[in-house]
Amino acid sequence: MGAVVVDDDSLLLVRRGEGPGAGEWSVPGGRVECGESLAEAVVRELREETGLEGVCGELIGWVERIDESHHFVILDFEVTLLDTRDPAAGDDAAEACWIPVSEVAEQRLVEGLAEFLHEHGVIDTIT
Numbered sequence: 001m002g003a004v005v006v007d008d009d010s011l012l013l014v015r016r017g018e019g020p021g022a023g024e025w026s027v028p029g030g031r032v033e034c035g036e037s038l039a040e041a042v043v044r045e046l047r048e049e050t051g052l053e054g055v056c057g058e059l060i061g062w063v064e065r066i067d068e069s070h071h072f073v074i075l076d077f078e079v080t081l082l083d084t085r086d087p088a089a090g091d092d093a094a095e096a097c098w099i100p101v102s103e104v105a106e107q108r109l110v111e112g113l114a115e116f117l118h119e120h121g122v123i124d125t126i127t
Contacts, residue, residue, distance in 0.1 A: 051085070056083045
């Protein structure tokens with residue numbers, strides 16, 4: 001699952017440091033741990049990857065990503081920040097930063113993210 005955080009017309013992105021999508025930008029997120037709710041997992045991953053605290057809101061949407069060795073079902077949630085500090089990359093994120101919404105599609109994003117964000121009204125353009 002993923003945390004979609006928009007603040008002051010910027011989207012919070014992390015550059016993946018390892019695993020699928022390494023070197024590419026994505027929203028903060030990861031796996032749900034045993035015994036944890038989706039909302040708990042979203043705010044935990046946000047904190048681990050960016051150092052920021054937030055509150056999980058509504059489900060924005062979901063996608064499937066299938067390759068030769070994985071089948072991911074990704075649920076992305078709207079997240080409201082509890083503070084507006086600059087993010088600090090942690091866990092498996094190599095970098096974390098705010099990207100102006102108008103510039104998100106220009107970044108080297110994980111496959112399908114620009115289309116997902118456009119389809120759900122987070123960004124206006126995908127090219």
